[in-house]
Amino acid sequence: MIITLGTLALASALFISGKIRSDLVAIGSLVVLMLFQILTPGEALSGFSNSVVIMMIGLFVVGGGIFQTGLAKMASRQLLQLAGTSETRLLIMVMLVTSVIGAFVSNTGTVAVMLPVVVSLAMSARTNPGQLLMPLAFASSLGGMLTLIGTPPNLVIQETLQNAGYGSLSFFSFTPIGLVSIATGIVAMLFLRRFLPKNDEDGDKKHNGRTxxxxxxxxxxxxxxxxxxxxxxxxxxxxxxxxxxxxxxxxxxxxxxxxxxxxxxxxxxxxxxxxxxxxxxxxxxxxxxxxxxxxxxxxxxxxxxxxxxxxxxxxxxxxxxxERYATHDVGIAEVMLTPNSRLIGQLVKQSGFREKYRINILGIQRKEQYLLHNLKEEKMRFGDALLVQGTWKDIALLAAEQADVVVVGQPVEESRKVTMDHKAPIAAGIMLLMVLLLITELIPAVASVMIAAVLMVVFGCVRNMEEAYKTVNWESIVLIGGMIPMSIAIEKTGAAKLLSEGLVGSLGGFGPIALLAGVYFTTSILTLFISNTACAVLFAPIALTAAVQLGVSPMPFLFAVSIGASMCFASPFSTPPNALVMSAGRYKFSHYLKVGLPLQLVMGVVMVAVLPYFFPF
Structure with missing residues (x-):
């Protein structure tokens, strides 16, 4: 038990520090547990055959098909046009549309495809993009609560309940609590938006233009x-x-x-x-x-x-x-590096922009500084915005490479060239088929997702298998596969029982509500420092055991783990969506504290209050 808890503590510390890749930490933890014979090789590798991991791979491919066909962008553009130029209606519509998309695909992918659309809308409405981009990032996490596949922690607690003999959750088991989350988030943001960046008095001089x-x-x-x-x-x-x-x-x-x-x-x-x-x-x-x-x-x-x-x-x-900078063949665009971009830390001359995409880098914006000369020797950093020039066709190819960069400044009239719009109806049909299979439960959920992923490739919604592999965030997959066996070790050594007894001993005497609050806020605090998936994997067995010891239903406690792990708003680096909008919205760390921290606390209070109504003790 001491070795297991020590490994868990060390892994958590390394997750928090961020100095070592999270997937390497997960694999290293497995190696330690195998070397001390706490886990057998079969148990240590069982995470990679887990249905959660397979479903995650399939969902990444399905999400890639939705993005590459332009389905998400087309639907969001049409819906968002209904908001007009009213800042209030625009904020509500952005959060609603983003939440719906986030219910079916990853929050990082949702923000990547919505970011240029929202920036363009803000420009048209003469609104500072900073008023909308942080709500966009938060809404992508809120939307993950709507469906079983919305976010990895949902799949984690489903697996925990199944293994404990409590049955499986349906596709829409999360929907009622998800609707409450979205409503709470929207109402809270209407009050908290006053702390977000506003339009400058001198307007056009500092306006974040994109034409x-x-x-x-x-x-x-x-x-x-x-x-x-x-x-x-x-x-x-x-x-x-x-x-x-x-x-x-x-x-x-x-x-x-x-x-x-x-x-x-x-x-x-x-x-x-x-x-x-x-x-x-x-x-x-x-x-x-x-x-x-x-x-x-x-x-x-x-x-x-x-x-x-x-x-x-x-x-x-x-x-x-x-026409000096662009013709019908040639254009300029602004791109941003994603949080996990392979380009971060590389010199411009090593980036391969010219070799791979036939694109020139004309300038780099780093915070308030513009670097315009001797760029070849400049090392790219996270948060940099790059001005690039090339043919519109090549810019479109660059925009499709969402793993490393997101095209932010591409003009609206050219953005449609990025995607295979003629395939959008096929992608919509495949997604609808997947949802119907998941709802009706005619076949296992993992099979439904894998069928949809295969169809996306077969019908060309994802260009080829190489592109399908690129849509998968393999770091997340290895992290999940490596951390799932950790829960086996926690259970096997009695660590889960010890930790749950500590929770029950300190909070159980005050009733199940106090214990529920303890589980929720402990998870919510920890997820500021480690990934939501790792957080859910670690706390799910602890919450389950604590509920059993108290003699109440584990359902609300496991939902508290899933929601607490996903509702992380108080730090720009706690989730990829939060980090992705930081530079585009011109946010400082203080903006996340002023807006995200109150939202995270309000969400916790509301969830602790309503969870027992949806899932009685």
């Missing part, structure tokens, strides 16, 4: 992007970019070359430098788009007898016409 012109102004492209034309007598004609070595000699980067393809076409065809390669030959009348200071661009032009088409522009000059 082409606003992005150009925000990143000062008129001051840092220059066009240089190659004349008939220029000595750089017939030379390659590699021979010229422009970045080293002049401190500027040639980000693209535009070349007229025919007299009938008024647009320039963009030839990306990386596509052409270092051996690209400069031709007469080419227009080089260079990124750098005016002085360096001018020196480059004078050295080789080139024509500098742009003059240095004052900072407050209105942005130039959009």
């Amino acid at each position: 082409l012109k606003e992005l150009a102004r925000k990143y000062q492209l008129s001051r840092n992007l220059f066009r240089i034309q190659v004349g008939a007598d220029s000595p750089i004609q017939t030379k390659t970019l590699l021979e010229l070595n422009i970045p080293a000699s002049f401190g500027i980067n040639v980000i693209e070359i535009r070349r007229k393809t025919s007299a009938k076409n008024q647009f320039f065809k963009t030839i990306n430098q990386e596509i052409a390669g270092p051996g690209t030959v400069i031709q007469e009348d080419d227009i080089l788009y260079v990124n750098g200071t005016f002085e360096h661009a001018q020196r480059f032009a004078e050295t080789y007898g080139l024509v500098l088409l742009d003059r240095q522009a004052p900072e407050n000059q209105p942005p130039a016409s959009a």
Whole structure:
């Protein structure tokens, strides 16, 4: 028992510190428990064959199909248009729509697909996106309480109840309590939104713009992007970019070359430098788009007898016409790194943006600072917003890669190119079939989810199996599979009985309500520091044993574990959705304390009060 509790304590400390990946901590815990023969190899690996883990994999694939076909974005856009420009109606609609989507897919995926839609809506309504993005993140967690598959802790307590002989929960067992959660969250946010960032008095100057012109102004492209034309007598004609070595000699980067393809076409065809390669030959009348200071661009032009088409522009000059930065083929967009992005900590030159997506990084916004020069040697950090340029097709490919980045600043009229809209009806039919199978219970729940996942791939809602694998958050899967056997060890060694006796001994004398409150708030506090899934896995057997010892139904106590583990709002780093909206909403840690902490406390009080009515002792 001492080894089990010590391993549990160490794992919890490592989860909280975040210095070691959570999946590695889970696997390490299994190894320790096997080495001390507390778990057999079969018991230690049983988590990876658990139906919860298999269902989670299937749900990730189904969610990927819903996102890649644009079904979630299309439905949310139509519903959100009903809100008009009223901030109150907009907040309520955002939270309602997000909650409904969050009932069927992961909260991280829900926020990833809704974030650009909500930012665009805020722009249209002349509302600060910060007024809506934190409610968006919170609503994605609230929506997970609506259905059995809404969030991993729901599946965890279902497994605990089944193993203890209490039967299984239905697909909509959570719905009544979920509706109360959503109603409580919306009402609370209507009062707490006063603490969220408001519109600046000077409006447009600091407005978080997302149109082409606003992005150009925000990143000062008129001051840092220059066009240089190659004349008939220029000595750089017939030379390659590699021979010229422009970045080293002049401190500027040639980000693209535009070349007229025919007299009938008024647009320039963009030839990306990386596509052409270092051996690209400069031709007469080419227009080089260079990124750098005016002085360096001018020196480059004078050295080789080139024509500098742009003059240095004052900072407050209105942005130039959009065609300088974008055509019907080429555009600019703003992207953000996701919390688990593989790009975090990498140098820009190692990111593979050019090699993989044929996209240039023009600038980086880091808090209130804009980095516009010498970007190749800059190391990317979480919270960075990147301004990128490429063809709309390539930007769409980048936007589909939601594991690493989320396209925030892509113009609304181009955002539809990201998804396979013609597959949306098929994805809707598959999702409806999955829900019907889960409701009717004609076949086991895990089979229903796996059938839906396979159909998503077969019918092309997920492009191929490689894309299907990419939709799965494998760190979460390994974490769940590794932590489930921990509950076996806790039960096997009597640790669950010891911990539950402590809860019963300290709170049981005050009645089941006091014990329920203790279970809920202990879980709610712990989930601020470790993942909701790990928290639910650890506390579910403890809550079950405590209820049995007190001689009452374990149902409300296990629901308290699931809800307490999922309702985590007081920290930006406690859940991926909270972290994902932090930079886009321009939030500080204090915003989460002022808004999230009161919401988390209010939610706890309401849940402790209503749980016994839905699930009597």
